[in-house]
Amino acid sequence: MEWKERAVKRSRKLGLAVGAVLVACGLPLHGASAAPAEGESTTVVxxxxxxxxxxxSYAQCPAGTQLVGGGFLGGEPQAPVDTNAPSAARPGAWVTKAQYSYARAFALCDKESKPTSAVAGQTVTGDAVSYAQCPADKDLIGGGxxxxxxxxxxxQTSDTITANGPSAARSGAWAVKSSSGGETTAYALCRAR
Incomplete structure (x- = not known):
């Protein structure tokens, strides 16, 4: 069997496994009932x-929901995921990409969230930190x-993301640092108050 065929089959098996885990945890995959019953989760994966x-790969939240988080499945040890973020180009979507590998994006969407938006930080090189700052009238709820x-x-690469999280130094900002000498950009997911 060709390498790509094996990778696609592995990705499908992992996708099904992740879907089963998400449903088992009480997070329905898109296509589930649009209106939550009393006591049911307002989130959809x-x-x-x-x-x-x-x-x-893009995972787009359906109409009537807001993007509140996301993630990925894919990459390989020597070809990791190099994009994992809320999309600034496609509102309400999570985006992921793995250079020289395969990836699948997942979006966590909320039916009752206030509007959210993605903000791109400054692109930096070397070991500098990129910060994506939410506007003063919005709260930071995630990033990538x-x-x-x-x-x-x-x-193959030995580069890694060495920091990816809310900034302790800058309130309302998402901070990202890479071990690579290439360009790195932080993305903040911001929610209206």
Whole structure:
């Protein structure tokens, strides 16, 4: 069996396993009932399409919901996910990409959340920290990153994201730092008050 076929089958199996875990934890995958019954969760998990090798996957929240978080499935030890963030280009979507590998985005969407938006921070190089700052009238509820890892001739890297979280130094900001010498950008997910 060809390598890509094995990777696609592995990705599908993992996607099904993640979906089963999410449902078992009480988080329905998109397609579940739109109106929560009393006492039911207001969140829905949306699974994006699996990417082609080095491609991008988007998980788009359905109408009537707001993006409140996200994540990914994919990448490999030597070809990690280099984008894992709320999308500034597609409001209400989570985006993920793995250079030289496959990835699938997941979005956590809330039916009762106030409006959310993604804010891109300044792109930095080297070991500098990128900060994505929410506007003063919005609260930081999450974030993510985009970076350009350095790869060798075998499409492998030892670069990593060394920081990815809320900033202790800047209130309302998401901070990201990479071990790579490439460009890194932080993304903040902000919610209206």
């Amino acid at each position: 949306v699974q994006g399409d699996g990417s082609e090798k080095s491609g991008t 990153y985009n970076t350009n890892f350095g790869f060798n001739g075998f499409h």
